[in-house]
Amino acid sequence: MAYRYFTTPKRKFIIADTPGHEQYTRNMATGASTASLAVVLIDAKNGVSTQSRRHAFITTLLGITHLVVAVNKMDLVDWSQEVFESIREEFTAFAAKLEARDVTFIPVSALTGDNVVQRSENMPWYQGSTLLNHLETVHVAGDRNLIDLRFPVQYVSRPNSEFRGYMGTVASGSIRPGDEVMVVPAGTRSKVKQVLGVDGEIDEAFPPLAATVVLADEIDVSRGDMLVHVRNVPHIDNTFEAMIVWMSEEPIKLNKNYLIKHCTRTLGGMVTDLHYQVDINTLHRLDASELKLNEIGRIVVTTNKPIAFDPYEKNRSTGAFIIIDRITHNTVGAGMILDREPGELLRTSGRWQAQPQSENVHRHRSRVTIEERRDRLGHRSATVWLTGLTGSGKTSIAYELERRLFDRGCMTSVIDGENARMTLSKDLDFSAADRTENIRRVAEVAAVLNDAGQITICSLLSPYEADRQHARATIGGDRFIEVYLSTPVQICRQRRPEIYDKAEKGEIPRFSGVTAPYEAPRSPELTLATQDLSITECAERILAYLQEKGCLDSNG
Amino acid sequence: MPSYSITHLRQLEAESIHIIREVVAEFENPVMMYSIGKDSSVMLRLAIKAFAPGALPFPLLHVDTSFKFPQMYEFRDRLEEDMGVRLIVHRNEEAFDEIGRDPSNWTCTLCSNLLKTQGLLQALRKYEFDAAFGGARRDEEKSRAKERIYSFRDQHMQWDPKGQRPELWNLYNSRHNRGESFRVFPLSNWTELDVWHYLYVEKIELVPLYFAEERPVIERDGILLWAGELVKPHKGEKVETRMVRFRTLGCQFCTGAVESTATTLEEVIEETMLARQSERQSRAVDRESGDGSMEDKKREGYF
Numbered sequence: 001m002a003y004r005y006f007t008t009p010k011r012k013f014i015i016a017d018t019p020g021h022e023q024y025t026r027n028m029a030t031g032a033s034t035a036s037l038a039v040v041l042i043d044a045k046n047g048v049s050t051q052s053r054r055h056a057f058i059t060t061l062l063g064i065t066h067l068v069v070a071v072n073k074m075d076l077v078d079w080s081q082e083v084f085e086s087i088r089e090e091f092t093a094f095a096a097k098l099e100a101r102d103v104t105f106i107p108v109s110a111l112t113g114d115n116v117v118q119r120s121e122n123m124p125w126y127q128g129s130t131l132l133n134h135l136e137t138v139h140v141a142g143d144r145n146l147i148d149l150r151f152p153v154q155y156v157s158r159p160n161s162e163f164r165g166y167m168g169t170v171a172s173g174s175i176r177p178g179d180e181v182m183v184v185p186a187g188t189r190s191k192v193k194q195v196l197g198v199d200g201e202i203d204e205a206f207p208p209l210a211a212t213v214v215l216a217d218e219i220d221v222s223r224g225d226m227l228v229h230v231r232n233v234p235h236i237d238n239t240f241e242a243m244i245v246w247m248s249e250e251p252i253k254l255n256k257n258y259l260i261k262h263c264t265r266t267l268g269g270m271v272t273d274l275h276y277q278v279d280i281n282t283l284h285r286l287d288a289s290e291l292k293l294n295e296i297g298r299i300v301v302t303t304n305k306p307i308a309f310d311p312y313e314k315n316r317s318t319g320a321f322i323i324i325d326r327i328t329h330n331t332v333g334a335g336m337i338l339d340r341e342p343g344e345l346l347r348t349s350g351r352w353q354a355q356p357q358s359e360n361v362h363r364h365r366s367r368v369t370i371e372e373r374r375d376r377l378g379h380r381s382a383t384v385w386l387t388g389l390t391g392s393g394k395t396s397i398a399y400e401l402e403r404r405l406f407d408r409g410c411m412t413s414v415i416d417g418e419n420a421r422m423t424l425s426k427d428l429d430f431s432a433a434d435r436t437e438n439i440r441r442v443a444e445v446a447a448v449l450n451d452a453g454q455i456t457i458c459s460l461l462s463p464y465e466a467d468r469q470h471a472r473a474t475i476g477g478d479r480f481i482e483v484y485l486s487t488p489v490q491i492c493r494q495r496r497p498e499i500y501d502k503a504e505k506g507e508i509p510r511f512s513g514v515t516a517p518y519e520a521p522r523s524p525e526l527t528l529a530t531q532d533l534s535i536t537e538c539a540e541r542i543l544a545y546l547q548e549k550g551c552l553d554s555n556g
Numbered sequence: 557m558p559s560y561s562i563t564h565l566r567q568l569e570a571e572s573i574h575i576i577r578e579v580v581a582e583f584e585n586p587v588m589m590y591s592i593g594k595d596s597s598v599m600l601r602l603a604i605k606a607f608a609p610g611a612l613p614f615p616l617l618h619v620d621t622s623f624k625f626p627q628m629y630e631f632r633d634r635l636e637e638d639m640g641v642r643l644i645v646h647r648n649e650e651a652f653d654e655i656g657r658d659p660s661n662w663t664c665t666l667c668s669n670l671l672k673t674q675g676l677l678q679a680l681r682k683y684e685f686d687a688a689f690g691g692a693r694r695d696e697e698k699s700r701a702k703e704r705i706y707s708f709r710d711q712h713m714q715w716d717p718k719g720q721r722p723e724l725w726n727l728y729n730s731r732h733n734r735g736e737s738f739r740v741f742p743l744s745n746w747t748e749l750d751v752w753h754y755l756y757v758e759k760i761e762l763v764p765l766y767f768a769e770e771r772p773v774i775e776r777d778g779i780l781l782w783a784g785e786l787v788k789p790h791k792g793e794k795v796e797t798r799m800v801r802f803r804t805l806g807c808q809f810c811t812g813a814v815e816s817t818a819t820t821l822e823e824v825i826e827e828t829m830l831a832r833q834s835e836r837q838s839r840a841v842d843r844e845s846g847d848g849s850m851e852d853k854k855r856e857g858y859f
Contacts, residue, residue: 198606
């Protein structure tokens with residue numbers, strides 16, 4: 001692939017010249033990664049070819065929003081409007097599948113120069129711009145994301161004890177003195193004291209400028225961290241889904257230790273799943289067990305530590321990554337992170353879907369029926385699932401409810417989140433994947449206790465909707481009662497200031513509601529605004545609900 | 557509503573600074589090649605900006621042939637004092653011991669192979685630099701159009717045009733084993749005109765040879781050489797005084813002058829905008845072995 005340069009009075013252009021053959025897929029991806037616009041050349045005589053489709057697919061995959069289809073060699077088809085229109089129609093149908101936002105068709109003849117720089121006299125039916133005129137005027141400045149501040153720290157400058165500046169290139173958004181910023185993934189906060197451009201102090205830095213940011217507080221910030229605005233935080237996770245262009249002779253290997261370079265951070269990681277391969281000619285999804293050189297697929301990546309990212313579609317800088325082989329040091333893959341909720345992602349890749357490790361295990365049935373248990377205990381079994389932020393009152397309400405149920409003669413017990421973390425799940429961390437596994441284990445235990453006839457009370461933060469849905473499915477929709485403690489985070493913070501302080505300083509990583517997401521339940525059985533209700537009142541409401549549903553009677 | 561538009565020069569500047577900072581953050585022992593020319597001057601200014609208010613965190617390296625123009629040495633020797641940078645000057649003394657210091661023993665090819673290429677490799681090995689910034693641009697010459705920004709060199713410091721890594725977004729891959737190294741070209745996307753414009757807007761001082769002046773010259777093989785210290789007329793050649801300037805700076809016997817009346821930066825820019833010839837065409841070293849010569853030189857480790 002060669003780069004060429006030219007300038008007109010209006011603009012400077014850099015051309016990355018990439019052939020459309022399949023073996024050049026990685027070159028196309030490379031060229032497209034830094035481009036603002038793609039020109040796809042179509043031979044008017046041959047029509048839309050496989051190569052044109054491939055070009056269009058790869059350029060849109062790499063996030064180029066402006067596509068120019070130059071229908072070339074119009075001189076060979078007698079400047080026929082009909083030929084041009086039929087190519088336009090065919091390509092438009094194909095482009096619809098690509099989410100290409102801005103496609104412009106221009107009939108040209110490179111040989112005679114028609115519609116390249118000069119307007120064609122041979123094609124009076126064409127009223128649009130010439131190719132050069134279009135390139136000179138197409139609006140590309142608006143493609144920059146000026147909303148979401150993302151400032152990946154590239155280098156920490158400490159020339160003397162007085163000065164500590166964080167150097168980097170503004171990836172998106174803008175940063176000004178006085179801005180409240182958060183350091184991600186840690187979650188620590190500070191205020192911007194000063195912004196320096198390359199020629200001294202400035203009022204504002206925006207993409208693609210290089211800047212140096214001075215913060216008001218002495219907090220721990222290193223290369224690889226990212227400064228963001230406190231109210232506009234990227235995803236922070238160690239698991240994400242991505243499209244990948246494979247660039248190495250050696251095929252992709254699942255669960256192999258690679259290096260991932262994302263923004264200014266390089267860390268260990270692996271490809272844990274390959275969903276499918278995309279046939280770059282037809283866009284069909286193919287089942288695949290591996291990806292070879294120049295193949296494109298959809299994968300799940302798990303990094304050794306959480307990273308702060310955005311979907312590539314929203315942010316080309318923070319949504320892109322490369323995969324580096326640890327032995328050869330080659331760049332083997334180019335990835336674009338997809339926009340999917342972690343919960344949604346885990347529905348297909350988490351351990352909810354795991355199969356037993358042996359085919360020789362079978363399910364065995366109890367000879368005691370649910371009805372027999374109900375008759376002996378005098379009530380039906382159920383799981384009361386309390387979800388909400390830290391400080392919303394889950395544990396207090398759980399134990400209050402347990403006491404009251406027991407006093408009424410019910411068989412009941414509590415599975416509390418913190419207790420589970422110290423026992424059943426003490427091997428798990430707080431990544432999305434391990435949070436899911438924690439919920440899965442608790443749900444399985446709750447199901448066993450329910451089968452034994454008990455009313456089980458689970459008090460777990462359980463931040464992801466998908467995980468709670470899985471828990472519901474595991475336990476059984478008729479037994480699962482989701483209770484959402486909808487206390488606002490500010491109130492929770494007032495109740496537990498010490499733990500929230502720690503979380504905001506980054507001392508507790510991945511704290512739901514601060515540095516990790518909390519997804520409110522979509523349709524809980526019960527919502528309790530605990531800022532307005534006492535613990536007793538909350539317990540009573542749940543009791544009333546159980547009563548109403550007939551859980552506390554032995555008949556029915 | 558503030559304006560978020562910036563000129564392409566500022567975009568190029570930001571891109572180059574990103575590259576320079578990235579190298580300093582990821583390599584153990586970087587160095588910046590300094591050739592006293594205009595591209596080096598731009599690169600040095602970018603590097604100083606990249607780390608201000610701190611000092612430049614790496615030294616400059618001048619691989620000297622001893623055959624440069626006296627104005628260049630004067631300019632170079634003021635640099636350390638004026639800019640507060642550390643400058644390493646390296647000469648291939650072994651080659652001088654073998655061939656002698658008399659310029660008449662040297663040809664351009666010999667000078668390029670031994671003093672420039674071998675001299676550079678010696679210096680990189682001696683100081684164990686793992687990354688060396690160079691001021692080369694992709695628009696300079698055909699073989700450079702395909703060059704990466706991070707150009708990988710194996711343990712023998714050789715360049716394999718087929719073995720270069722794909723370079724996507726601004727995610728440069730700096731991983732290497734001990735003994736392997738990179739040449740890094742922060743000005744890859746600049747054109748000659750961009751360099752001149754930047755020199756102008758940044759008011760960067762240049763060696764006066766870049767500006768037209770009446771100079772004694774000898775025309776040899778279609779190239780105008782400065783008839784100063786080292787180039788003496790052969791039989792049949794005559795020394796003429798012409799209004800000339802140099803588009804690039806190198807050794808006295810391989811750097812051709814062009815006829816010009818451009819005595820100021822503005823005038824040079826105007827001439828450059830009208831020029832169609834690549835600036836390297838006035839360099840004898842690129843022409844000596846015909847087409848593809850630059851590619852061969854690069855394989856051996858030349859910039």
